[in-house]
Amino acid sequence: MQLIRIVGVVFFLAFLTPFIDKRLGKISGYLYALLPALLFTLLLKQLPDIIDRHFIIQSIDWFPLLHVHLSFYLDGLSLLFALLITGMGTLVFIYSGYYMQHYPMRGRFYFYILLFMGAMLGLVLANNLITLFLFWEITSFSSFLLIGFNHERPEARAAALQALLITGFGGLAMLAGFVLLGNVAGSYELTDLLQDGAVVKGSKMYMPLVLLILAGAFTKSAQFPFHFWLPGAMEAPTPVSAYLHSATMVKAGIYLLARLQPILGGTDLWQFSLAWPAP
Structure with missing residues (x-):
């Protein structure tokens, strides 16, 4: 299975949506649902191999001098989230075919939501921290466009800007944490980092890199004290709220x-930052 093709085909179709919508009109949403359904089926076929621990690692050199590669990794965790993204995406596109049929600029809506889907797939399949950050920021940008889709409403514009600023700030903090993590471990590849947890936790940079990465996760998942952007994000059309803010984007921080x-868990800092002990 070519993981980069799975991600790439979603982005490719996204840029075709305005032309497809002009040709097919109101039924275009139902057609788009075929793509995530097909990807869900292809990913599901990998389940027996993943259960047998035959993981998939694929990489393309991007900036090798900076140790940045466009690399992807399919294991049990990434497969679970990829199935969530494509499975829920199928249902949301079927619903959107009905919900969006009378909306103007349907092609633009499907472009935005397919852009988001491709970014989420890239995020959960990424094996390189910088690649993961790239897709992370594309989800923030596409979310901004979707929340502000009804741009004639001041409330929608304000909610979109608020979500972009909060998640964008968290993303930059997370990038700083990734750079520290990569420097400490000597690699940005997750498959390498998974072997170096003790080295990272023994570093003097452990506390700042954990706090920076947690800031990215908390802002994306709308966790306290960054929770206030999520209610305003419901200004988006209902399929967006169902897909982004209930099923997928807020799960990015959990992922x-x-x-x-x-790599980072098993310490008091990690434990007390994520869960307070019962009294």
């Missing part, structure tokens, strides 16, 4: 913490 737990 990040689950992915990094073997």
Whole structure:
């Protein structure tokens, strides 16, 4: 399975949506649902191999001098979230076919939401921290466009800007944490980092890098004290709220913490930052 093609085909279709919508009109949303349904089926077929621990790692050199590669990794965790993104995406596109049929600028809406879907798939399949950050920021940008889709409403514009500023700030903090983590471990590849948890936790930079990465996860998942942007985000059309803010985008922070737990977890700082002990 070519993981980069899975991500790339979603972005490719996204840029075709304005032309497809002009040709097919109101039924275009139902057609778009075929793509996530197909990807869900292809990913589901990998389940037996993943259960047998035959993980998939694929990489393309991007900036090798900076140790930045466009690399992807499919294991049990990334497969779970990829199935969530494509499975819920199928249902949301079917619903959007009905909900958006009388909306103007349907093609623009489908472009935005497919851009988001491709970014989320890239995020959960990324094996390189900088690649993960790139897709992380595309989700923030596409979310901004979707929340402000009804741009004639001042409330929608304000909610979109607030969400972008909060999640964008968190993303930059997370990038700083990733740079520290990569420098401490000597690699930005998650498959390498998973072998170096003890080295990272023994570093003097452990506390700042954890706090910076947690800031990114908390802002994206609308966790306290960054929770206030989420209610305003419901200014978006209902399919957006169902897909982004209930099923997928707010799960990105959960995915990040689950992915990094073997590397950063097991310390008092990590434990008390994520869960207070029962009295």
